[in-house]
Amino acid sequence: MTLADDFPRRVHVRAPGKINIAFDVGDVQPDGYHDVASVYQAVSLFEDVWASTADEYAITVTGDLDISGVPLDEANLALRAARLVAEHVRWDAGIQLHVHKGVPVAGGMGGGSADAAAALLAVNELLDGRLTTAELQELGATLGADVPFAVLGGTAIGTGRGDELAPALVRGRFDWVLVTNPDGLSTPAVYRELDRLRAVPDIAPEHGVPQVDPAVLQALRAGDAVALAGALRNDLQEAALSLRPELGDVLAAGRRAGALAGIVSGSGPTIALLAADVDAADALADALEAAGHTALVAHGPVPGARALMH
Ligand code: ATP
Numbered sequence: 001m002t003l004a005d006d007f008p009r010r011v012h013v014r015a016p017g018k019i020n021i022a023f024d025v026g027d028v029q030p031d032g033y034h035d036v037a038s039v040y041q042a043v044s045l046f047e048d049v050w051a052s053t054a055d056e057y058a059i060t061v062t063g064d065l066d067i068s069g070v071p072l073d074e075a076n077l078a079l080r081a082a083r084l085v086a087e088h089v090r091w092d093a094g095i096q097l098h099v100h101k102g103v104p105v106a107g108g109m110g111g112g113s114a115d116a117a118a119a120l121l122a123v124n125e126l127l128d129g130r131l132t133t134a135e136l137q138e139l140g141a142t143l144g145a146d147v148p149f150a151v152l153g154g155t156a157i158g159t160g161r162g163d164e165l166a167p168a169l170v171r172g173r174f175d176w177v178l179v180t181n182p183d184g185l186s187t188p189a190v191y192r193e194l195d196r197l198r199a200v201p202d203i204a205p206e207h208g209v210p211q212v213d214p215a216v217l218q219a220l221r222a223g224d225a226v227a228l229a230g231a232l233r234n235d236l237q238e239a240a241l242s243l244r245p246e247l248g249d250v251l252a253a254g255r256r257a258g259a260l261a262g263i264v265s266g267s268g269p270t271i272a273l274l275a276a277d278v279d280a281a282d283a284l285a286d287a288l289e290a291a292g293h294t295a296l297v298a299h300g301p302v303p304g305a306r307a308l309m310h
Helices: 077-088 111-126 133-141 147-152 187-198 214-222 225-231 237-243 246-256 278-290
Strands: 010-028 034-054 058-063 094-101 155-159 164-167 174-180 261-264 271-275 294-300 306-308
Touching: 010 111, 010 147, 010 187, 010 214, 010 261, 034 111, 034 147, 034 174, 034 214, 077 094, 077 111, 077 133, 094 111, 111 133, 111 147, 111 306, 133 147, 147 155, 147 164, 174 225, 174 246, 174 278, 187 237, 214 225, 225 261, 225 271, 237 246, 237 261, 246 261, 246 271, 246 278, 271 278, 278 294
Parallel strands: 058 094
Antiparallel strands: 010 034, 010 306, 034 094, 034 155, 034 294, 155 164, 174 271, 174 294, 261 271
């Protein structure tokens, strides 16, 4: 394309973290992956990504929370996303990214996927790539199953590997308390544990085609937090609890402190607690903080990745 000097701007894109309100995991496929049926909700913990043109590809990272697990090399999903778009538009210089993280690292909240989504949009805008949202989601799906949802945001059903999305209807907002854990869980390790547990036929028979419980969609449409609390489900929870039994104590502490219900978020270890409203969420977070936990208040749904004007 052209010299870096021709594009001296800096583009800022914000993308949300997510929780899985429902997560139905099917049998392992011949390629080792699992088909899932998931209900994603984007929540108000955000990743901010700034992109500018440079001679090389490089990334810096800061955060509201512990960022020590974030790679700064080519393993970083934001950097890989930036390269994908830049190569697509035949940009022959580099890209400088800065990421400010608000989503717990390796917490089952899709922070890395949010970074990738934000970087896709930012570099497309920066280089005037003119890729459509659908094209960006397609590129993003090659980086990870959660990336297309971070582009879309809101609340959506994800099937296939979680990347075939259909928006879900939601009335009002839901208030969550997210209890973070300093020791991340590896998503592949949690799936491996699920396969191990399911290999015992008495515990879990065939799972077949994963499906979303209609009760979840009904509760979302009605804006009914109590009904949603009764319908929360995550098939990865048992595996996450098997690897980290202490997460069961956090779920119990959440219920004791007034949560309507609690669930492991994605592959964990973050615990998502549903509160009746924002005041209940604040009180719940205070009680958990007083008991020594780290608890973040968030609400959903919020929009997907979008550019912020300065
Ligand atoms: P998943 O989306 O697989 O559920 P997660 O939400 O549990 O992941 P992430 O914070 O997205 O957790 O990252 C998981 C791992 O991905 C990290 O441990 C890290 O090694 C790697 N990673 C790559 N790029 C990033 C990034 N930009 N931010 C955070 N982690 C990243």
